[in-house]
Amino acid sequence: xxxxxxxxxxxxxxxxxxxxxxxxxxxxxxxxxxxxxxxxxxxxxxxxxxxxxxxxxxxxxxxxxxxxxxxxxxxxxxxxxxxxxxxxxxxxxxxxxxxxxxxxxxxxxxxxxxxxxxxxxxxxxxxxxxxxxxxxxxxxxxxxxxxxxxxxxxxxxxxxxxxxxxxxxxxxxxxxxxxxxxxxxxxxxxxxxxxxxxxxxxxxxxxxxxxxxxxxxxxxxxxxxxxxxxxxxxxxxxxxxxxxxxxxxxxxxxxxxxxxxxxxxxxxxxxxxxxxxxxxxxxxxxxxxxxxxxxxxxxxxxxxxxxxxxxxxxxxxxxxxxxxxxxxxxxxxxxxxxxxxxxxxxxxxxxxxxxxx
Amino acid sequence: xxxxxxxxxxxxxxxxxxxxxxxxxxxxxxxxxxxxxxxxxxxxxxxxxxxxxxxxxxxxxxxxxxxxxxxxxxxxxxxxxxxxxxxxxxxxxxxxxxxxxxxxxxxxxxxxxxxxxxxxxxxxxxxxxxxxxxxxxxxxxxxxxxxxxxxxxxxxxxxxxxxxxxxxxxxxxxxxxxxxxxxxxxxxxxxxxxxxxxxxxxxxxxxxxxxxxxxxxxxxxxxxxxxxxxxxxxxxxxxxxxxxxxxxxxxxxxxxxxxxxxxxxxxxxxxxxxxxxxxxx
Numbered sequence: 001x002x003x004x005x006x007x008x009x010x011x012x013x014x015x016x017x018x019x020x021x022x023x024x025x026x027x028x029x030x031x032x033x034x035x036x037x038x039x040x041x042x043x044x045x046x047x048x049x050x051x052x053x054x055x056x057x058x059x060x061x062x063x064x065x066x067x068x069x070x071x072x073x074x075x076x077x078x079x080x081x082x083x084x085x086x087x088x089x090x091x092x093x094x095x096x097x098x099x100x101x102x103x104x105x106x107x108x109x110x111x112x113x114x115x116x117x118x119x120x121x122x123x124x125x126x127x128x129x130x131x132x133x134x135x136x137x138x139x140x141x142x143x144x145x146x147x148x149x150x151x152x153x154x155x156x157x158x159x160x161x162x163x164x165x166x167x168x169x170x171x172x173x174x175x176x177x178x179x180x181x182x183x184x185x186x187x188x189x190x191x192x193x194x195x196x197x198x199x200x201x202x203x204x205x206x207x208x209x210x211x212x213x214x215x216x217x218x219x220x221x222x223x224x225x226x227x228x229x230x231x232x233x234x235x236x237x238x239x240x241x242x243x244x245x246x247x248x249x250x251x252x253x254x255x256x257x258x259x260x261x262x263x264x265x266x267x268x269x270x271x272x273x274x275x276x277x278x279x280x281x282x283x284x285x286x287x288x289x290x291x292x293x294x295x296x297x298x299x300x301x302x303x304x305x306x307x308x309x310x311x312x313x314x315x316x317x318x319x320x321x322x323x324x325x326x327x328x329x330x331x332x333x334x335x336x337x338x339x340x341x342x343x344x345x346x347x348x349x350x351x352x353x354x355x356x357x
Numbered sequence: 358x359x360x361x362x363x364x365x366x367x368x369x370x371x372x373x374x375x376x377x378x379x380x381x382x383x384x385x386x387x388x389x390x391x392x393x394x395x396x397x398x399x400x401x402x403x404x405x406x407x408x409x410x411x412x413x414x415x416x417x418x419x420x421x422x423x424x425x426x427x428x429x430x431x432x433x434x435x436x437x438x439x440x441x442x443x444x445x446x447x448x449x450x451x452x453x454x455x456x457x458x459x460x461x462x463x464x465x466x467x468x469x470x471x472x473x474x475x476x477x478x479x480x481x482x483x484x485x486x487x488x489x490x491x492x493x494x495x496x497x498x499x500x501x502x503x504x505x506x507x508x509x510x511x512x513x514x515x516x517x518x519x520x521x522x523x524x525x526x527x528x529x530x531x532x533x534x535x536x537x538x539x540x541x542x543x544x545x546x547x548x549x550x551x552x553x554x555x556x557x558x559x560x561x562x563x564x565x566x567x568x569x570x571x572x573x574x575x576x577x578x579x580x581x582x583x584x585x586x587x588x589x590x591x592x593x594x595x596x597x598x599x600x601x602x603x604x605x606x607x608x609x610x611x612x613x614x615x616x617x618x619x620x621x622x623x624x625x626x627x628x629x630x631x632x633x634x635x636x637x638x
Contacts, residue, residue, distance in 0.1 A: 019517045030561065054542050074545040087539035091561045099556075101547035 002030040005155065005188055013046055020046045021057070022212045029189060030100035030318075033182055033201040036190045037211035041234070044192045046156050047209075051190060052081045060296065065155070079156040080149035085165055086141040092229040094120075094144055095129035101152040119147035121182060139170045146181065156188040175201050191310035196236045200224065208232050229342055233275040240250065240317055241277065244341075245271045252341060255312035257291050261339040275344045278319040283309070289331020298326050395480055401614035423599060423616065433510055434578035437517035441525040442567070443575045444518070449529035449566075450559075453536070460524020464530070467523050475520060482516055483507070487590065493496045508590035516584040519575075526575040531567025533559070537565040568631050596620060 008029040013021040021043045028034050036044035036192040049055040050062060062070045069077055087185035089097050095116050102112045103171070112255035115212075120126050123143035133141055142162055147161055149157055159178075163171045177200055182189050193199055199206050207222060208215040208231075216228045230241050242252040249264040254274055286292050294312025305323055309316040311332055324330060405411045417423055431628030452460045468480060485491045486507040493503040504541065507510045544554040582597030589595070596616065 005627055052546060054545075068480075074542070075548045081543070083539040083543055085537070085539065087537055089540065089543075089558060090563075100544070104548040104553060148543075148547070212578075238417075303392040 001013055002029075002032065005030045005032075005083060006190075007060045007061075007063040008047070008050070009063065010257075011047070011050060011062070013036060013043075013050065013055065013057050020212050021050075024212070024227050026059070026207065026214065026217075029186060030155075031186055033179075033189045033191065033202055033204045034347055035203040035206050035283060036209060037193060037196060037199040037206050037235075038215075039194055041211075042209040042226075043212040043306060044194075047162060048081075048160055048190060048192045049157075052079065052158050053077050062134070066139045069081075078154055079158060080141075080152050080154040081158040081160065082149050082162045084160045084162065086133075086145045086147070088141055088144060092133075092134050093129065094125075094133065094136075097133065097144060098151055099275045100148065101111070109209055110171050115151045119148075121149045122150070122184065123147045124153055138165055139174065142166065142174070143177075150181075150185060154187065156190060157185075159191045162191075163193075163195075169296040171198070176223060176297050178202060183323050200236070208235060210235070223307050225274055226340055227342065230275075233340070233342070238317055240276045240281070240314075241279050242274050242276070242314055243344075244272055244274045246272050246341065250320060250336070252339065255291065256274075257312065259290055259334060259339055260336040261341060262336050263339075263341040266341055266343070271344050273344060275340040275342060276316075276334055276338060278306070278317040279304075281309075281316055281318045282333045283307075283324055284333050285321060286329040286331050289333040291332045294330045295326050295330060295334055298324070372494040385551065398614045398617055400620040401610045402437070403615070405611055412449040414612050415619060417612055417615055418619045419574075423596070425559075425592050426599045427596045429593065430579055430597065431514055433517065433595065434575055436579045437514050437521065438525075438571055438575045440514070441517050441522050442571065443530050445522060449526055449533050452530050453533035464527075467526055471523055476561065476583065476587075477579055479516055479584055480518065480552075482512075482519065483587050486512055486515075507588065508592050510589070513585050513593060514590040516588045517578045517581065520584065521578060524577075525570040528561065528566045528570040530566075532563040536562050564635060567637055572628060572631065575627075579624065580620060 004027055008026040011021055011024040025189045038044050061068055098116045098119055099112050125143055127289050163174050206223045207217050210231050224236055233239045242254055246266040247253050248268050252259050252261050285314050291311045294310040295307050296310050297308040304319045304321050306319045309318050402414050488544050496503050543557045580597050582601045585595040585598055600616050603609045
């Protein structure tokens with residue numbers, strides 16, 4: 001693992017008596033693409049603003065490069081922000097926008113000119129120096145906002161839902177662009193989004209947040225395949241979350257039927273939640289699966305069919321490339337490896353999170 | 358034209374142009390009360406009493422008395438505009454940073470005097486400032502030296518600032534509150550301190566507000582004759598007073614119109630220059 005670059009220690013923040021962040025700890029490493037992911041109001045943007053220096057935490061410390069910067073104003077921090085809706089200076093040309101930070105630092109003109117050229121090349125907008133921000137499309141303005149930030153050679157780039165205002169196609173394009181830029185620059189990206197697909201595509205590490213708490217930190221694969229609680233499972237992709245009982249190691253009872261699984265260490269006869277991804281539910285001929293059911297809904301989604309199967313009183317969400325018409329009697333089978341066991345929420349905070357679902 | 362106006366426009370006009378009838382009341386109004394009077398001023402301005410063409414009424418501005426009044430008007434209105442600007446800008450900045458409920462109340466306080474008649478408010482100042490007026494009454498009660506600013510240029514500037522300040526505050530507030538908070542944050546993020554952020558970002562982005570605020574204070578201040586009559590007595594003569602006297606006391610409509618034309622041209626030139634400056638930015 002790379003060297004630690006940013007440490008958030010016991011950060012708390014409330015606005016008008018409303019707790020937004022509660023005792024948050026987070027470590028960010030050098031050259032890491034970290035995504036703060038969560039629904040609106042989960043505290044992800046506040047966390048980013050605390051990093052940028054625009055919001056002061058009520059409690060806790062921000063350590064950057066082993067220096068406490070909790071009370072350092074934004075203009076003295078060695079990180080730059082790409083704001084939601086670009087926030088370009090509309091009274092300046094593109095070149096002046098990009099040069100803003102360098103002019104403040106009194107860099108020589110030739111240096112500034114070189115930097116502008118380099119930055120415009122990096123964001124694929126060469127020759128736009130003389131244009132005004134208003135004459136550019138949303139995607140182009142966002143690229144300029146990135147160029148304006150990176151010419152200052154920050155160690156960390158903070159991005160606040162930078163693709164939120166773009167349409168789907170452009171957003172997907174920009175995701176690849178951002179990954180390319182990050183690799184070319186070799187700096188840390190801290191990225192805020194509520195779009196789970198964006199997070200899965202780009203990140204090295206995803207921090208799933210809800211109601212001011214970190215729910216889970218991990219690689220995209222581990223967050224998707226091994227969600228630690230019902231919130232994460234539900235927020236990242238579609239899933240079947242079912243209350244169940246852990247009979248013993250590697251055996252779980254779901255809806256009155258015993259399924260083999262691979263998890264151990266949950267104890268004996270312990271209530272748990274299981275997560276089964278819809279693409280992991282296999283439909284078989286009736287009586288050949290573990291549970292029998294009937295297809296109740298069918299929607300064509302392009303890549304696959306999305307179905308709902310009623311079995312033992314639970315509506316199973318199923319993704320399959322095989323067309324199974326409504327009313328068909330089917331069996332349900334799940335590979336033991338694809339059954340993810342989660343502890344039931346214990347603390348009140350976790351409970352609140354679970355109730356939100 | 359804003360999008361909502363366009364919508365309205367397309368609702369009430371069809372391709373045959375019949376909808377233009379809706380503009381009739383306003384066309385009628387402006388023809389009779391704006392355009393025709395303007396033409397008459399133009400006519401009176403370039404003719405003498407016999408009706409013959411002359412430029413004497415226009416060139417009369419160069420005579421010592423008129424030039425002095427014009428210069429005095431210019432000086433007082435510039436001073437008033439500058440004072441209004443210096444008072445209004447910080448206030449507008451504070452207001453634009455405030456939460457909705459709070460700033461609405463403060464704006465109300467600023468607009469409240471505008472609901473009262475302008476003449477009444479100026480007359481009130483006359484009573485306040487008089488030699489034996491309210492303010493001097495209070496000062497003498499505390500054995501302080503009395504103020505003698507009534508019938509001086511200071512009283513006129515005071516009256517102008519008092520009456521026209523809201524016209525400076527509102528456009529500035531409007532322009533400043535339109536600036537995205539993240540644009541200001543972006544400047545700080547890129548290393549600008551408070552002063553740099555102000556002069557490089559906030560101030561340039563508020564120029565449209567500055568121009569309209571300055572125009573809305575400077576033009577009425579330059580042409581006023583009521584404030585100077587009430588607070589300046591007959592001692593401080595402004596160009597507005599000169600024109601008024603030509604029309605009322607001297608009954609010389611030709612000279613009054615000529616001087617009005619000079620004043621109008623001066624104001625129009627000013628507005629063109631400021632519009633050009635705005636475009637360059």
